[in-house]
Amino acid sequence: MGLQKAVTLFTVLQIQNADSLESLRDLLLKNSTLLQTAGCFRHVSTVEEKDAIVEEYLMWYIIHRNHGVIERFKDGLGSLQFLTALQQHSSVLAPILCHSDKKLTAQDIENLFRADLSPVGSNRRQEEAKALSFWADYLLDCEEQQPTTVSLEDLLMFSTGLSSLPPAGIVPQPRIEFLTNSPFPMANTCANTIKLPLLQSYAMFRTNMDFGIQNSPGFGCI
Numbered sequence: 158m159g160l161q162k163a164v165t166l167f168t169v170l171q172i173q174n175a176d177s178l179e180s181l182r183d184l185l186l187k188n189s190t191l192l193q194t195a196g197c198f199r200h201v202s203t204v205e206e207k208d209a210i211v212e213e214y215l216m217w218y219i220i221h222r223n224h225g226v227i228e229r230f231k232d233g234l235g236s237l238q239f240l241t242a243l244q245q246h247s248s249v250l251a252p253i254l255c256h257s258d259k260k261l262t263a264q265d266i267e268n269l270f271r272a273d274l275s276p277v278g279s280n281r282r283q284e285e286a287k288a289l290s291f292w293a294d295y296l297l298d299c300e301e302q303q304p305t306t307v308s309l310e311d312l313l314m315f316s317t318g319l320s321s322l323p324p325a326g327i328v329p330q331p332r333i334e335f336l337t338n339s340p341f342p343m344a345n346t347c348a349n350t351i352k353l354p355l356l357q358s359y360a361m362f363r364t365n366m367d368f369g370i371q372n373s374p375g376f377g378c379i
Contacts, residue, residue: 159162165191165218168188168191169211169214169215171184171324172184172185172207172210172211172214173208173211174194175204175207176204177204178201178202178203178204178343181201181204181206182201182257183206183209185198185199185201191297192214193310194212195213195214195217195218196211196217197210197214197217198321198376202216214281231241237336239345248360252324253263253325254324254325255324258307258321259319259322261300261310261313261322262300263293263296263297263299263300263309264311265298265309265366266299266309266312266320267292267293267296268334269322269327269331270284270316270331270332270351271330271332272332272333273290273332273333273334274286274337281335283337283356284335286355287355288335288354288355288356288362289333289351289353291356291359291362291363292333292353293361294337294358294359294363295363295366296309296312299311300314304363305363305366306369306371307365307366307370307371311370311371312370314349315342315369315373316344316346316349316369317331317346317349318346318349318363329348330349330353331349331350332348332350332351333347333350333351333352333353334350334351334352334353335352335353335354335355336352336353336354336355337355339352339354339378340356340361340365340368341354341365341368341369342364342365342366342370343369
């Protein structure tokens with residue numbers, strides 16, 4: 158399917174980029190079977206007709222040939238009246254349903270993770286608070302990728318197995334835990350959990366975070 162899709166898109170681009178009537182006719186004849194299937198193969202008198210042919214083909218390729226699948230999807234949405242809500246409030250629901258390429262920020266990651274902290278006043282809680290301050294600084298360094306080369310996307314992948322935030326959010330809630338038996342970070346991507354080392358300096362924290370993440374490509378376990 159991937160190869161077929163690539164060939165189809167290449168053909169459409171060739172037709173769209175045809176710069177003469179002769180080359181357009183040659184392309185239409187060469188791809189006549191494909192275009193006949195879509196119902197848009199015809200004789201052309203001007204090169205400008207290529208735009209209409211491309212539009213008709215794409216409409217068939219994206220909408221008409223998938224009509225049955227689209228209708229079943231609409232039936233599924235309609236079973237809980239969600240389709241009606243979507244049609245009436247599309248602008249409200251779009252951010253939940255549609256992926257965006259919004260670049261991650263340090264604030265996004267900081268707001269996403271919740272820390273599992275020890276009781277207030279304990280020695281352990283003080284160490285965890287220091288690690289969280291290091292974490293906040295590290296997120297800023299990742300956002301700027303200076304002095305670290307780890308990006309926020311790398312950090313999210315290490316922690317959750319995702320390189321971007323899904324529109325509907327992440328379940329379960331990403332969490333921060335703390336380590337006493339390892340100087341390097343660890344992660345459980347099934348539980349969306351990152352485990353931070355308890356270290357005495359930010360320089361060591363950053364160095365060890367970089368090492369742990371960069372040496373755990375894909376899912377973050379070291």
